[in-house]
Amino acid sequence: MTNICYNLNRICLAYGKNRILNDISVSLPQEKFTAIVGENGSGKSTLLQILLNQLKASTGDINFYEKDLSLWNRKKLAQQIAYVPQNFPRDIQLSVEEIVSFGRTPWNNAFGFLSSKDKEIIHVALEKTGLIKLKNKKLTELSGGEAQRVFIARALAQTPCVLLLDEPTAQLDYKHQAMLMHILLQELEKKTTVVMVSHDINLMAQYADYILLLKKGNILDFGEPQKILSKEKLKELYDCDFTIKEQQLSPIILPL
Amino acid sequence: MFRSLLKIGIFGILFCSIAMFLGLFLDVDNQTISETINLLKQRDMLTETIIYQIRLPRVLLALLVGASLSVGGATFQAVFKNPLAEPYILGISGGASVGMILGILMGLSPLYLDIYAFIGSIVTLLLILSLGKWRYNMESLLLTGVMISAFSSALILFLMSLSDANQLFSIMYWFMGDLSSASMQDIKLLACFILPICLIVWLLGYKMNILLLGNDLAKNSGISPTRLAIFLLTIISITVAVTVTTVGAIGFVGLVVPQALRRIFGADHRKLIPACTLFGAAYLAFCDVLSRSIPIYGELPTGVITGLIGAPFFIVLLRKKI
Numbered sequence: 001m002t003n004i005c006y007n008l009n010r011i012c013l014a015y016g017k018n019r020i021l022n023d024i025s026v027s028l029p030q031e032k033f034t035a036i037v038g039e040n041g042s043g044k045s046t047l048l049q050i051l052l053n054q055l056k057a058s059t060g061d062i063n064f065y066e067k068d069l070s071l072w073n074r075k076k077l078a079q080q081i082a083y084v085p086q087n088f089p090r091d092i093q094l095s096v097e098e099i100v101s102f103g104r105t106p107w108n109n110a111f112g113f114l115s116s117k118d119k120e121i122i123h124v125a126l127e128k129t130g131l132i133k134l135k136n137k138k139l140t141e142l143s144g145g146e147a148q149r150v151f152i153a154r155a156l157a158q159t160p161c162v163l164l165l166d167e168p169t170a171q172l173d174y175k176h177q178a179m180l181m182h183i184l185l186q187e188l189e190k191k192t193t194v195v196m197v198s199h200d201i202n203l204m205a206q207y208a209d210y211i212l213l214l215k216k217g218n219i220l221d222f223g224e225p226q227k228i229l230s231k232e233k234l235k236e237l238y239d240c241d242f243t244i245k246e247q248q249l250s251p252i253i254l255p256l
Numbered sequence: 257m258f259r260s261l262l263k264i265g266i267f268g269i270l271f272c273s274i275a276m277f278l279g280l281f282l283d284v285d286n287q288t289i290s291e292t293i294n295l296l297k298q299r300d301m302l303t304e305t306i307i308y309q310i311r312l313p314r315v316l317l318a319l320l321v322g323a324s325l326s327v328g329g330a331t332f333q334a335v336f337k338n339p340l341a342e343p344y345i346l347g348i349s350g351g352a353s354v355g356m357i358l359g360i361l362m363g364l365s366p367l368y369l370d371i372y373a374f375i376g377s378i379v380t381l382l383l384i385l386s387l388g389k390w391r392y393n394m395e396s397l398l399l400t401g402v403m404i405s406a407f408s409s410a411l412i413l414f415l416m417s418l419s420d421a422n423q424l425f426s427i428m429y430w431f432m433g434d435l436s437s438a439s440m441q442d443i444k445l446l447a448c449f450i451l452p453i454c455l456i457v458w459l460l461g462y463k464m465n466i467l468l469l470g471n472d473l474a475k476n477s478g479i480s481p482t483r484l485a486i487f488l489l490t491i492i493s494i495t496v497a498v499t500v501t502t503v504g505a506i507g508f509v510g511l512v513v514p515q516a517l518r519r520i521f522g523a524d525h526r527k528l529i530p531a532c533t534l535f536g537a538a539y540l541a542f543c544d545v546l547s548r549s550i551p552i553y554g555e556l557p558t559g560v561i562t563g564l565i566g567a568p569f570f571i572v573l574l575r576k577k578i
Binding site: 094 | 257337459461462463465466468469470472473475476477478479480518522523524526
């Protein structure tokens, strides 16, 4: 049986009368790749914020490694979970290497001095994300895709057990999308749990172990991609027709 | 890092020393610098009095206030994530001035004036934070600051209309930013507040760097951005209050110095804060030398010089949107 990383029990989140998440109950498995998919405004990013403990659910409870998430110490939680945001600041006048080194913050002293082990981890994160040549450039000098990779590298430098990513492929070209997926597979081999919000259902069908379908703040379905990604289910999710072309490696899903 | 800090330390102390030297020896009783030094060696009474009792407190005050204003500016810019944020531009100094003038009109002792100025600055800060728009864009924050400054100025003028002629003159001169009335007592009091606060802000420099990532990533790094921001803004408000009660509202130092130093030493606050402390101190001491040297008769309030340099600098930065 797969161990559970997150256990969400009847999670609701509302701003006034506006309900963002409604009665979410799901267990996210450890050391697996879970994709959260849904239309715009379905609550995907909000759910990720709840998993990060940055938003508090209005009702319900959430356990992280069998302990109430709200009881986790902020620093300890930062040592466990790394986050790649959908929107990140672009106007920081610091170098790529300095920003990636911030990933070591939960592990190092208050003044931010880096040990040789920290430097090695930062170097590996820069190498994996193809940023070695750009490490001395300022963030403001980079393209959107390059800056996205800086924040992916920052998360990797955090050496987390859980990696939460909010549409990390949005600004990446195909080469760097493939690079990111390769990195995530390596992280999974190192027993990291990956939870990723994405609109790219084909990419998720190919790489994710589990897919959580969210519609208007409710769970439409949760399970292995081949079991839940049917034309009917996708029509219910997006309110439009789909065709699924069966291929040797993985089906290709296209909206009609 | 250590090499950069060493470089900042050496050049910073060098600049402070030059500023101190000019501040002490330039234009003493219409003598040249070498004549003044000779007179001092001969233990000339008048020269000794001017140097030790008038010039030295004034230069030390300029150094302390310059350090305080520059560190305050750099801190506000990090907390608000806005390169143009500064206590003077956001009206915090104006709020402290209102608090202080209220205290003067109520006939309070100097210690209570500091407390009233602190309350004034904190009330202004809370007003800015509660208006909330500063989260969204640079212009909203600046406009809020401009409005609060305008309101503070109106309140100050109103309060001045209630004061007598003697109070009015001293308030006017103090309001423009004046270092000439320095006493060693003021300096000791200021040093007790400003030096430890500069040190604390420096020690929090790494966490201030993390604040630049935004609240979500700061929290994900194990830092509480709200708690850190409240702490930093509160301690800077203390320095604003004590400097305003001592020398008045001197503007734009917190903008010019951190912006210039960011271009030289980078945006890392572990380097920027000590650089602001030393070079900010030297900058205001130089401005004070200019305020004494430029006028043919008498002297200008130092705030006039910092305003003449700072306001065009602000407009250039605003046009570039940095």
